[in-house]
Amino acid sequence: MSRQNYTFTSESVSEGHPDKVCDRISDAILDALIAEDPLARVACETFATTNRVVIGGEVGLTDQAKLAEYMERIPDIARACIRDIGYEQDKFHWDTVEITNLLHEQSAHIAQGVTGERGDEGAGDQGIMFGYATNETPEMMPAPILFAHAVLKRLAEARKSGEASVLGPDAKSQFSVRYENGKPVGVTSVVLSHQHLDPSLSSGDVRAIVEPYIRDVLPEGWLRGDTEWWVNPTGTFVIGGPDGDAGLTGRKIIVDTYGGAAPHGGGAFSGKDPTKVDRSAAYASRYLAKNVVAAGLADRCTVQLSYAIGVAKPLSIYVDTHGTGKMDEAAIEAAIPKAMDLTPRGIRTHLDLNRPIYERTAAYGHFGRAPDADGGFSWERTDLAEALQRGL
Structure with missing residues (x-):
């Protein structure tokens, strides 16, 4: 017990923390690219220090010829983020900070793994993702x-x-x-x-x-x-900010999730498009865990999903209700794939993730937020509860 x-x-940490400045820039760039091309594949990393921001990573577009045109907008996107956060310090000012953009075309070898030999969509990487929910707060988050x-x-x-x-x-x-x-x-x-x-x-x-x-x-x-x-x-x-301590995208993964109250698979979210299961399957895991609790099947629930690069279906589904379950955990595990398609394409479709909805997630947590009318934080909905119950 x-x-x-x-x-x-x-x-x-606040939106002005150096790491969060970087998360914000990476997600703002992702949003800008997805707004132009909903199928854009993006892995954007940002580094910030005194008077300097460096942006790197990979971009794959439906029309790759437009990459150079989109890249011209990157410095303005970064400056807008820094300005909105509020940095006008002598050694980190939105208008004078030096910005270096090193984004380039996505690796063809990664792209072929996602597309798959048979035209089906595989996971963008291997890995494990965890979701968690608890009824100790109305938001179903740890207090x-x-x-x-x-x-x-x-x-x-x-x-x-x-x-x-x-x-x-x-x-x-x-x-x-x-x-x-x-x-x-x-x-x-x-x-x-x-x-x-x-x-x-x-x-x-x-x-x-x-x-x-x-x-x-x-x-x-x-x-x-x-x-x-x-x-x-x-x-x-x-x-404060990057003038006081350098920042990097993806260094606040426990802040982004459950504050240490639940396991973490190790993958960061910001700057990654939803073909990357580090992000989309972590959102799906939270969605599933929250709906298990919302359905009254448990007071607390952890869901783990695992994937292999280039393979569409999850390799495993694991549920732990921490001794609070009203149903057998194996039965809940069996009900989950009946209620939701957990392939990368299925997750993206179910949660409508090919939208520019990511910049808003970069600070104050990816979970425990109210779903937005435009589809933001769709993984916080509790509309799967009935389907889970039917699948038992």
């Missing part, structure tokens, strides 16, 4: 990562509106959440490091600015007299 009383910690994201998103809104204009774009949050009888009941420690633009501000001054927003986001009663507060514990935090 799993533990019922414990403390679990998760962290998040520590959900609120770590929510606080940073609220602070970014306050910064951009001018409400908290002294704050800078770079920030990290961390919450240690106390569980009793398996449910989250309070926060034992708050850790927040937030860039600020006024070097005279002390840690106490920054806490006075951010604390009302933290209290606004967390459930009532979760902050108590014995909650530990660590706000800018090292002191001054004025130099």
